[in-house]
Amino acid sequence: MNCPLCKSTELVSTELESNLTSFNCPECGGNWIRGAEYWKWLEQNGSDLAERLYEEESLHLAEPGKPIDCPECRFRMVKFLVGRGLDFTVDHCEGCKGIWLDRNEWEALKKRNLHDDLNSIFTSFWQTGAQREIRKKKLEEIYISRFGAEDYAEIKRVRWWLDTKTNKEELLAFLTDRDPFNA
Ligand SMILES: [Zn+2]
Ligand SMILES: [Zn+2]
Structure with missing residues (x-):
């Protein structure tokens, strides 16, 4: 053979x-x-x-x-x-x-x-499961190339922190809105 x-x-x-x-x-x-x-x-x-x-x-x-x-x-x-x-x-x-x-x-x-x-x-x-794993890895690579490894790690940390909050929506609104007191 x-x-x-x-x-x-x-x-x-x-x-x-x-x-x-x-x-x-x-x-x-x-x-x-x-x-x-x-x-x-x-x-x-x-x-x-x-x-x-x-x-x-x-x-x-x-x-x-x-x-x-x-x-x-x-x-x-x-x-x-x-x-x-x-x-x-x-x-x-x-x-x-x-x-x-x-x-x-x-x-x-x-x-x-x-x-x-x-x-x-x-x-x-x-x-x-293996395909999902590969997709996740590819997505991570895209984010890292876009944000840089350090910022990506930081934004992931912030997202994880937001997920633990019951007032997540409120916090998000504050994050994305322009500061109303400084307008
Ligand atoms: Zn065979
Ligand atoms: Zn061979």
């Missing part, structure tokens, strides 16, 4: 975790996990996957890429947003349920303890 990205490079069976076999590409470092393998591993490890601490090191992740085809059944794979602060996508084959992870993506998922949540990531519920 060849790498869906590097095409001519053959994938090599490796042990990604104990009891979890993946097919690794020696060229791009990607991993192909068969659906059945992943479910089997999930069942075995279940909820008591111990939370382990990993050294904080910046992981080099591949650029979010072009569409790729399943190395086993040739289906065009679907990209799923991970979210939760991770801005890459995971490729999933709807045909054979296999999972393609680019270089270091498994490690990045593990750091956030999301590596046993791939089944949830492939749901529309998760995807809706």
Whole structure:
């Protein structure tokens, strides 16, 4: 079986975790996990996957890429947003349920303890949340570029403070009106 990205490079069976076999590409470092393998591993490890601490090191992740085809059944794979602060996508084959992870993506998922949540990531519920997260982040970037980071932080603080007031409308009117005593 060849790498869906590097095409001519053959994938090599490796042990990604104990009891979890993946097919690794020696060229791009990607991993192909068969659906059945992943479910089997999930069942075995279940909820008591111990939370382990990993050294904080910046992981080099591949650029979010072009569409790729399943190395086993040739289906065009679907990209799923991970979210939760991770801005890459995971490729999933709807045909054979296999999972393609680019270089270091498994490690990045593990750091956030999301590596046993791939089944949830492939749901529309998760995807809706991840999309909302991205929209919010984009909006923040727009505000920051418009107001500057410092003013944006300040206006957010003021807005939060206003939200705690029962006379919010009155305060807002005062803020936006010209000072009547100085007119
Ligand atoms: Zn490759
Ligand atoms: Zn497939």
